[in-house]
Structures are given as C-alpha cells and as structure tokens.
Amino acid sequence: xxxxxxxxxxxxxAAGRSMTLRCTQDxxxxxxxWYRQDLGLGLRLIHxxxxxxxxxxxxxxxxxxxxxxxxxxxxLTLASAVPSQTSVYFCxxxxxxxxxxxxxxxxxxxxx
Amino acid sequence: AQSVTQLxxxxxxxxxxxxxxxxxxSSSVPPYLFWYVQYPNQGLQLLLKYTSAATLVKGxxxxxxxxxxxxxxxxxxxxxxxxxxxxxxxxxxxxGMNRDDKIIFGKGTRLHILP
Numbered sequence: 442x443x444x445x446x447x448x449x450x451x452x453x454x455a456a457g458r459s460m461t462l463r464c465t466q467d468x469x470x471x472x473x474x475w476y477r478q479d480l481g482l483g484l485r486l487i488h489x490x491x492x493x494x495x496x497x498x499x500x501x502x503x504x505x506x507x508x509x510x511x512x513x514x515x516x517l518t519l520a521s522a523v524p525s526q527t528s529v530y531f532c533x534x535x536x537x538x539x540x541x542x543x544x545x546x547x548x549x550x551x552x553x
Numbered sequence: 554a555q556s557v558t559q560l561x562x563x564x565x566x567x568x569x570x571x572x573x574x575x576x577x578x579s580s581s582v583p584p585y586l587f588w589y590v591q592y593p594n595q596g597l598q599l600l601l602k603y604t605s606a607a608t609l610v611k612g613x614x615x616x617x618x619x620x621x622x623x624x625x626x627x628x629x630x631x632x633x634x635x636x637x638x639x640x641x642x643x644x645x646x647x648x649g650m651n652r653d654d655k656i657i658f659g660k661g662t663r664l665h666i667l668p
Contacts, residue, residue, distance in 0.1 A: 474656060481562065483643060483660035484597075491654060499655060531596060538654035539585040539604060539647055544596035 443467050445545035447532050453551045454522050462517040462548050464532030472535045473515040474542060475499075475507060477528040484531065490515060491538065522552045555580045555646045559659035567667045572616075572631040574662045576644030579625065585647040586627040587656070588618055592640045600642070603627060614638070639666045 448463045466473065471492045476484040476499075486499030490509040504526060506518045515534075519526055529549050533542040560575040578584055585604050589597040601612025608620045614637075618629045627644060644659045 472654070476658070481660065483559075484658040486655055486657060489655045497655065500657070533597075533656075535656070541587055541599045541602050542597075542645075542656050544598075546596045 444543055445532055445534055447530075447545035447548050449548060450546065451549040451551075453553060454519075456523055456552055457521055460519050460522060460550075462519075462530055462532075462550070464515045464517070464545060465513050466515075466532075466534045466543075467513065468534060468536070468543065469512060470534035470536050470543070471512070472538065472542075473509065474533045474535075475505070475515070475517045476531045476533065477501065477526075478531060478547075479528050487517065487530075524552045526550065527552045555584065555648050555657050557644050557646050557657055557659035559642075559644050559662050561662050562660065563663045563665065565665040565667055566634045568636055569633050572629070572634045572638065572664065574629040574642050574644075574664065576618075576627045576629065576659060577625050578627060578644070578646045580646055580648055582648050586618075586620060587645040587647070588612065588616070588627075588629050589643045589645060589658075590614075590640050591643065591661075597643065600629070634664075634666050636666050636668070639664055 445466045474489045475487040488507040490496045493512045532545045535542045556579045558577045587602045588600040603620045611617045647656045
C-alpha cells in the first residue's frame with residue numbers, strides 16, 4: 442500500500458517563481474493536512490481539509506494556497522516563493538476527526 | 554484553539570535509564586492526544602494515541618503515556634532507553650469533537666541516548 446505520496450522529494454526554486462507540491466493518498470481518508478517543519482519550530486500547520494470540497498487555514502497559511510477537488514489529492518501551491526519558505530513540507534491524512542494522521546516522506550524545498 | 558507545549562527541546566539519557574518526555578496541552582473540549590517519532594530524514598510515525606478510553610496508553614517500542622486531565626499533561630515514558638530510541642519526538646493534539654478539527658503539533662523534543 443502506497444499510503445501518502447508526495448512529489449517532488451526535493452526542489453530548488455528561484456524566488457518569485459510559483460510551485461505546486463503534490464500530495465496523493467490512497468487510503469480514502471477524509472482529512473488531509475499540510476505542515477512545514479523547521480528546525481526548532483516543530484511542525485506547523487499550513488492548511489487543512491476535513492473533507493473533499495472544504496479547506497481551512499492553519500497556523501501559518503500566508504503565501505500558500507490549497508484545493509481539495511477530490512478525496513485523494515491535496516496540492517499545496519506557492520504563488521510567489523520567498524526564501525523564508527525554505528523548509529521541509531509534509532502532507533498527512535487521517536480517516537476521521539480525532540484519529541491519527543499518516544504522513545508522507547516529505548518534500549525538501551529550497552528557495553534561493 | 555488547541556495547543557501543545559513540549560518541555561525541553563533536547564533530552565539526554567543514558568542507555569538503560571528511564572526516558573521521560575513532557576507534553577502539556579490546551580484544548581477547549583476533551584482532546585485526542587498523540588505521540589509521534591521521527592527518525593533522521595524520514596516522515597513521522599505514530600507511537601501511541603489517547604482517545605478517551607484508558608488513561609494509560611501503551612504504544613510501540615515499549616513506550617507508554619499517561620493522560621492526566623487535572624494536569625493537562627500527556628507525558629511519554631519508557632522504562633529503559635535503547636540506542637535505537639534516539640530520534641525526535643512530537644506530541645500532538647486534536648479536538649476531534651469540533652466540526653473544524655485539525656491536528657496541532659508541539660515543537661518536538663530530540664532524544665539523545667548516551668552509551
């Protein structure tokens with residue numbers, strides 16, 4: 442079982458360019474999440490979706506957008522990247538509210 | 554809104570000694586609580602979870618945690634540390650009863666095992 446697949450695994454991006462991080466799950470989970478992980482700051486929630494067609498803002502949503510057109514996919518878009526968006530990005534999903542999240546392997550993004 | 558505080562960004566214990574990683578939470582409703590482990594260059598793996606059943610929760614790799622409502626705590630323990638336990642540990646909280654639920658993580662505690 443693939444679980445959660447993130448792509449790409451790593452990327453170097455020029456400041457000002459746009460980019461979409463892809464996330465696909467095959468577990469038919471209702472909820473999906475995007476986190477960024479930075480040294481000393483742990484995982485911070487960017488955006489989330491409790492079910493297909495709905496999204497919500499997390500702790501650090503500025504500069505990012507998401508969509509949830511179907512159950513399986515939850516792409517994260519950076520419209521105009523800035524160096525402070527250099528981070529490791531994790532996508533996660535959970536079956537229902539109050540259940541544990543399953544994580545992808547992460548995307549390491551460097552904005553230069 | 555829910556939040557998590559992990560006390561100590563780094564904890565060092567000797568091999569064979571007790572491991573204690575501290576987590577305090579804030580939640581407006583009875584919470585769901587989780588501990589995750591992250592090994593270098595990997596994603597997060599669930600260690601254990603509290604979902605309002607038994608207050609003492611046992612997880613994988615010999616870890617356990619106790620939910621204490623009066624102290625708003627969910628500390629992680631292991632009686633005897635192994636070298637393989639060296640990793641980063643994250644506590645997380647979810648307000649599963651809320652319509653607009655999300656999972657919020659603490660800043661993490663890096664566990665070092667001394668030979």
